[in-house]
Amino acid sequence: MEMYPKEVEKLLLKVQKPGxxxxxxxxxxxKDKSQVDVRFAFCFPDIYEIGMSHLGIRILYGAxxxxxxxxxxRVFAPWVxxxxxxxxxxxxxxxxxxxxxxxxxxxxxxxxxxxxxYTNVLNMLRLAGIPLRSADRPELFNIVxxxxxxxCNPEPLADFFDLFFLGDGEEVDLEVMELYRQCKKEGAGKxxxxxxxxxxxxxxxxxxxxxxYHEDGTVKSCTPKEGAPAKVRKRSVExxxxxxxxxxxxxxxxxxxxxxxSVEVLRGCIRGCRFCQAGFLYRPFREKSIDTIDRQCxxxxxxxxxxxxxxxxxxxxxxxxxxxxxxxxxxxxxxEKVSLSLPSLRVDNFSPELxxxxxxxxxxxxxFAPEAGSQRxxxxxxxxxxxxELLHTVNIAFTEGWTRIKLYFMIGLPTETxxxxxxxxxxxxxxxxxxxxxxxxxxxxxxxVSLSAAAFVPKPFTPFQWFGQDTMEELAQKQQLLxxxxxxxxxxxxxxxxxxxxxxxVFARGDRRLCAVLEKAVEYGLHFDGWxxxxxxDQWMEAFAACGLDPAFYAxxxxxxxxxxxxxxxxxxxxxxxxxxxxxxxxQAQTTPNCREKCSACGAAxxxxxxxxxxxxxxx
Amino acid sequence: xxxxxxxxxxxxxxxxxxxxxxTRCMARAxxxxxxxxxxxxxxxxxxxxxxAMPLSLGVSGLRECVDIRLTEETGLEDAAxxxxxxxxxxxxxxxxxxxxLGFEEAAYGEYELRLEAExxxxxxxxxxxxxxxxxxxVMKHGKKGDKAVDIKPYFSLMEWRTEPGWLVLxxxxxxxLNGSVNPNLLLEALKTLRCxxxxxxxxxKRLLTKDFSDMR
Numbered sequence: 001m002e003m004y005p006k007e008v009e010k011l012l013l014k015v016q017k018p019g020x021x022x023x024x025x026x027x028x029x030x031k032d033k034s035q036v037d038v039r040f041a042f043c044f045p046d047i048y049e050i051g052m053s054h055l056g057i058r059i060l061y062g063a064x065x066x067x068x069x070x071x072x073x074r075v076f077a078p079w080v081x082x083x084x085x086x087x088x089x090x091x092x093x094x095x096x097x098x099x100x101x102x103x104x105x106x107x108x109x110x111x112x113x114x115x116x117x118y119t120n121v122l123n124m125l126r127l128a129g130i131p132l133r134s135a136d137r138p139e140l141f142n143i144v145x146x147x148x149x150x151x152c153n154p155e156p157l158a159d160f161f162d163l164f165f166l167g168d169g170e171e172v173d174l175e176v177m178e179l180y181r182q183c184k185k186e187g188a189g190k191x192x193x194x195x196x197x198x199x200x201x202x203x204x205x206x207x208x209x210x211x212x213y214h215e216d217g218t219v220k221s222c223t224p225k226e227g228a229p230a231k232v233r234k235r236s237v238e239x240x241x242x243x244x245x246x247x248x249x250x251x252x253x254x255x256x257x258x259x260x261x262s263v264e265v266l267r268g269c270i271r272g273c274r275f276c277q278a279g280f281l282y283r284p285f286r287e288k289s290i291d292t293i294d295r296q297c298x299x300x301x302x303x304x305x306x307x308x309x310x311x312x313x314x315x316x317x318x319x320x321x322x323x324x325x326x327x328x329x330x331x332x333x334x335x336e337k338v339s340l341s342l343p344s345l346r347v348d349n350f351s352p353e354l355x356x357x358x359x360x361x362x363x364x365x366x367x368f369a370p371e372a373g374s375q376r377x378x379x380x381x382x383x384x385x386x387x388x389e390l391l392h393t394v395n396i397a398f399t400e401g402w403t404r405i406k407l408y409f410m411i412g413l414p415t416e417t418x419x420x421x422x423x424x425x426x427x428x429x430x431x432x433x434x435x436x437x438x439x440x441x442x443x444x445x446x447x448x449v450s451l452s453a454a455a456f457v458p459k460p461f462t463p464f465q466w467f468g469q470d471t472m473e474e475l476a477q478k479q480q481l482l483x484x485x486x487x488x489x490x491x492x493x494x495x496x497x498x499x500x501x502x503x504x505x506v507f508a509r510g511d512r513r514l515c516a517v518l519e520k521a522v523e524y525g526l527h528f529d530g531w532x533x534x535x536x537x538d539q540w541m542e543a544f545a546a547c548g549l550d551p552a553f554y555a556x557x558x559x560x561x562x563x564x565x566x567x568x569x570x571x572x573x574x575x576x577x578x579x580x581x582x583x584x585x586x587x588q589a590q591t592t593p594n595c596r597e598k599c600s601a602c603g604a605a606x607x608x609x610x611x612x613x614x615x616x617x618x619x620x
Numbered sequence: 621x622x623x624x625x626x627x628x629x630x631x632x633x634x635x636x637x638x639x640x641x642x643t644r645c646m647a648r649a650x651x652x653x654x655x656x657x658x659x660x661x662x663x664x665x666x667x668x669x670x671x672a673m674p675l676s677l678g679v680s681g682l683r684e685c686v687d688i689r690l691t692e693e694t695g696l697e698d699a700a701x702x703x704x705x706x707x708x709x710x711x712x713x714x715x716x717x718x719x720x721l722g723f724e725e726a727a728y729g730e731y732e733l734r735l736e737a738e739x740x741x742x743x744x745x746x747x748x749x750x751x752x753x754x755x756x757x758v759m760k761h762g763k764k765g766d767k768a769v770d771i772k773p774y775f776s777l778m779e780w781r782t783e784p785g786w787l788v789l790x791x792x793x794x795x796x797l798n799g800s801v802n803p804n805l806l807l808e809a810l811k812t813l814r815c816x817x818x819x820x821x822x823x824x825k826r827l828l829t830k831d832f833s834d835m836r
């Protein structure tokens with residue numbers, strides 16, 4: 001019962017990992033297409049193994065397919081070898097469940113997880129044979145939609161997409177599919193559909209906004225037309241216990257990046273780290289109850305056959321009843337030979353008890369993210385983790401037998417000096433010292449501390465959205481400094497690509513004029529920019545030059561507080577004034593308490609959910 | 621403890637998953653089936669499974685087998701039904717038996733190669749010419765680098781017939797714990813020595829002992 005197109009059969013043995021392209025997984029949803037009204041191609045703009053690890057696609061795939069007259073199928077970006085074969089033989093991009101060309105679908109939906117996947121988005125449309133620009137698709141068909149974190153500033157994609165979903169997709173996506181179905185029945189056209197969609201909370205129709213620019217290239221105004229709202233507010237699921245969560249998902253036949261069950265335990269984050277976009281986009285902080293999590297874990301174990309559950313969220317150790325939750329799950333997971341894992345741990349939440357109860361990492365190595373080397377710098381970014389806490393934590397880890405510690409940092413943060421960069425290496429040295437001073441350290445094993453430094457990318461809807469990213473030269477100097485600062489022989493330093501971070505910064509805060517650059521880049525054959533073997537910086541610079549745009553204008557320019565941003569008409573509940581205040585505090589190295597300690601009135605309370613409206617027993 | 625041999629076929633989409641992926645897939649299905657499977661007793665307990673002969677990527681198998689152990693007496697027909705329910709559609713359980721022969725008894729695989737050809741007779745003639753040579757040497761790609769192999773002795777007893785659009789070859793090739801001959805080598809020879817690249821579908825129909833009786 002192969003569903004992939006017959007012509008594909010002949011090229012599958014000419015490509016790596018053909019299992020990516022055949023579907024046929026258990027719990028893949030196959031419907032009779034004559035019995036459905038709306039077909040949705042859920043496109044993940046990266047390879048199968050990455051897309052199939054993503055929780056969002058599992059949730060929305062389940063939610064859409066629950067409706068009998070909707071059929072959602074999966075589409076992933078073919079890797080370069082497969083793309084070449086498909087192009088040579090004229091095989092269009094197809095969906096895995098039916099094998100039907102993407103061109104035959106009512107909706108083509110992309111999840112926008114990172115800026116460097118934008119060329120893949122356009123390239124997938126091209127492989128599908130669908131006109132890139134929304135204006136070139138006049139019919140009420142092949143509606144191209146997008147959602148996910150990058151939808152918070154989708155302006156560099158504005159000309160290609162018909163509409164974007166802002167915020168949580170569980171409800172709004174279905175409402176728009178329903179509206180489409182209605183419009184089809186009524187014989188309404190695409191324009192009418194878009195006009196009506198723009199009235200749905202959480203739906204942004206870019207073609208209904210006219211953007212004007214100042215002579216210096218900054219945005220002058222963004223004017224809605226045809227009754228579209230001046231501000232588009234994101235959708236927020238109020239109650240995580242009643243929100244849809246799937247009881248099964250297609251279980252990949254080949255090994256994927258995260259080959260396990262993933263159950264979301266909470267949405268949002270209390271921390272307010274100033275560099276972290278997700279920490280602001282997903283507010284308010286909303287937890288699921290233990291009962292709900294337990295039920296969802298059991299259901300997924302019973303349907304998938306996996307033996308590992310990841311309790312996922314932005315910061316799972318902030319779940320208010322983590323120990324009780326683990327107790328509850330342990331009543332059956334051990335018997336069923338299922339292990340639990342936490343995706344990330346905070347330095348200040350690490351305890352030996354916790355470590356014995358979850359199998360978060362192999363004994364070989366532990367990873368923490370202090371993000372910055374000096375205390376001053378950590379205060380600037382509001383990381384709220386101290387050197388003492390870190391050393392306390394690594395000491396526990398050493399006593400418990402770990403000897404390999406990996407620490408993640410960023411360089412290029414606002415107000416960063418050479419001393420702050422050197423402090424990263426110094427912190428690594430102190431961890432090594434702590435090992436030698438620890439009397440209970442494991443015998444006969446050497447300590448290994450690896451420091452990894454990424455270049456900071458300023459993002460919209462964060463207190464650093466005004467900040468001009470360090471130039472690539474400045475970043476290179478800081479990398480050099482990392483390399484040359486005196487370090488213990490047990491410390492190793494690594495850093496990655498300033499060029500990809502630069503490009504990421506351009507598109508993160510870009511405007512609609514960048515659509516032309518993306519189109520050009522895809523014309524040049526650029527794709528998979530997040531993959532070292534495909535990334536071609538010089539070609540990118542050519543694309544910018546060809547469009548007469550300076551990428552540094554977007555990446556490296558520090559904005560004034562009064563500047564109108566390309567995303568100012570999009571409303572994530574977070575007040576711009578709050579972000580500006582946080583920015584000012586950052587520059588004074590003042591920290592802000594987390595949401596549990598004290599409400600900072602960011603604005604997210606407008607969604608009337610989660611911690612924003614919870615009774616705070618421990619607060620006066 | 622009951623030793624049990626699961627007989628299954630691996631066709632369709634699933635023929636494109638590797639042996640390692642097949643083992644993961646089988647483990648998930650066994651777990652879901654609720655059968656009293658025996659786990660290895662190491663630090664990371666795993667479901668005990670040993671497969672007879674791994675199939676190459678892209679090759680269908682009509683009668684493959686894997687051994688497991690059950691910790692409780694279990695009716696094999698019922699067990700087969702329970703397992704079937706949790707395997708992907710392209711893996712079919714043919715039945716469960718008590719193993720009679722050890723895997724070391726496996727000696728040959730019986731293969732069918734279907735080569736697409738507009739003129740099957742012409743392709744057959746090419747093949748005969750190819751195999752008429754004194755030796756037919758192809759490079760075998762292995763973990764320890766490439767190695768030259770003369771495949772002539774293995775394919776000389778091949779039977780062939782034609783169907784509209786296809787040349788169909790039947791051949792028994794060594795397939796044992798001591799070493800196997802991959803049927804793909806014939807396609808490799810056609811490609812490198814005759815510059816022909818017909819599209820081919822390969823199926824392993826069954827495993828045979830050294831006296832050409834069925835593995836059981």
